[in-house]
Amino acid sequence: MSEEILFDCLHSQIVNYCLNVNKTAPESFTSQTQPPEKEKDLSTLEYIGYTTGYRLIERLTREVPRFKDELETMKFVCTDFWTAIFKKQVDNLRTNHQGVYVLQDNAFRFLTRISPGTKQLEHAPKYVAFTCGLIRGSLANLGISSTVTAEVQSIPSCKFHVQVSRN
Amino acid sequence: MFPLLSHRNHSNMATCIAIIGKDNTPLYLAISDMDKELDLQYRVHAALDVIEEKCSSSTKMNIESKELYLGLLYSTDNQKIYGYITNTKVKFIVVVDSGNVALKESEIRTMFRNLHILYTDAICNPLFSPGEPITSKKFDKCVRNILERQ
C-alpha cells in the first residue's frame, strides 16, 4: 500500500532523529549520574507517539457512539484503531479485568522489515516506542490514564502491556 | 431576575456557543449579545450540571442513548439549552432563543456536528496544546459563522 510506505519512511526518520539528536553533546557530558541516553531518546520517541495518538483518537471517535466503560474503550483502541493503523487485527487481546490488558501482534508492522535474530533484539525497543506512545495518548484522551510497555521476544512478534492507572 | 426583553435580532441561530474541556475548564465561548454575557455564563454553568448528571447516570439507565448529542438539557422562559459530549469528554453547549420557533431539532444536531468537526481540526494543529483555551482566529471565525447563521 502506497500510503503505508510513506508512513514507514517517516517513522524510521523519527526513530533516527530521536536516537541521534543527543549524540552531538560532547562525550564528557555522559557521566554516570545522568539518566542513560538511550532511555531519554526512547521517551522522546514515545512522546511523539503520545501527542499523535492524543490528536488522532479525537478524530477517530467522532462518528462513534459514546463508550459505556473502560472495557468498551479498550476494545475500540485494540480493534478498530489498531486494525485501521496496522492493517491487521491484534492476534490476541487479554485482560485480567483489573486494569491490565495485553495485546499481542505476531507480525508487528514496524518489526516486519527487520531481519529476525537475537542480534537484532536489542534494537527492538526503538521500533516499538512510538506505538507505545500512540496507545497511551489515545487512551489518555479517552480518559484512561495508563502505562504502556512493549515486550519483544522474537521479531516480528510483539506484546504490548497496558497497565491502567487507578486513582 | 428581570425579564429579558426580546428586542434582539431573532434571526440568529443561537445566542451562545460554549466549549468546556474534560476537566470542566472553559475552552471557548462565543456570545452574540455581550450584554447578556453573565446571564449566558450562568446558563452554561447550569447546563454542565445537567450533562454531568445525564452522563453519570447513563451507565445502566440510559442504554437507549449512546449518542454524542444529548438533546435539550433544560429550558427557561426565554432560552433553550442543548448539549453534546465527545468521547473525549469535551462538552459543547448551545443556548438558543426560545422565540426562535423556526429552528428545527435537525438543525441543532447539524450545528453540533459542525462544531465538533471544527473543534477536532483546531486541536489537531500541532502547535496547539490540547486543554488550553482555543484562541485560533480561524476557529473563532468559523464558529461565529455558525452562531450568526440565519
Add this chain to the structure above:
Amino acid sequence: MSRQNTRLDQKKVNTELLTLAYGSFVTQILHDQNLNIDEVNKNLERIGYNIGLRLIEDFLSRTAAPRCLEMRETADRIQQAFRIYLNIQPAITNWSSSSDEFSLIFENNPLIDFVELPPEFSNLRYSAIICGCIRGALEMVQQEVQCFLVQDQLKSDSCTEIRVKFIRRLEDAIPAGED
C-alpha cells in the same frame, strides 16, 4: 466485538496518522532546536531528503518507469509520485524558457491540513520536507536539483508553490548521502 474489520476508513486514518505524526515531529524538533527556525528548516529538508532516497526505490519498482531524458518527463513523474503517495495532484507550471526549471502548485496538501502558524514561526518552512524528498529522490536517479518553497498556504498565500530547478546530471551512480 465480532466484526472482522474496523469501523474506520483505513485510507483516511492513514493519511491523518501521517499528518499528525509529522506535526508532532515538527513540534519536537522546534523544541529540541530551542525554536531556532533556520535549524528546524534544515532538519526538515534533510529528513525529507532521507525519505526521498528510500521512496524512489519503491516508486521505481511500483511504476517500472524508464529513465527520464528531459526535465519535462521528470516533472510528470514527480506529479505521478504525489498522486501515488499523497493522493494529490499538483499542477506543473511556470516553465523557464530553457525548460530546466518549473513549479509545482498545490491547492491542497495533507501535511498542513490542521496547521496554523503563530506569528513567531512565520519563517518556519513546514513543508520543506517535500522539497527535501524531491531532491533526495532525484539524486538517486542522477539528477541534482534545487528545490524550494516559493509560496506557502501557511503564510496566507493562496496556494503552495514548490520550485524545482535542474542543476546537473550526476555522473557517479552513488550519491554522497547525508544520513
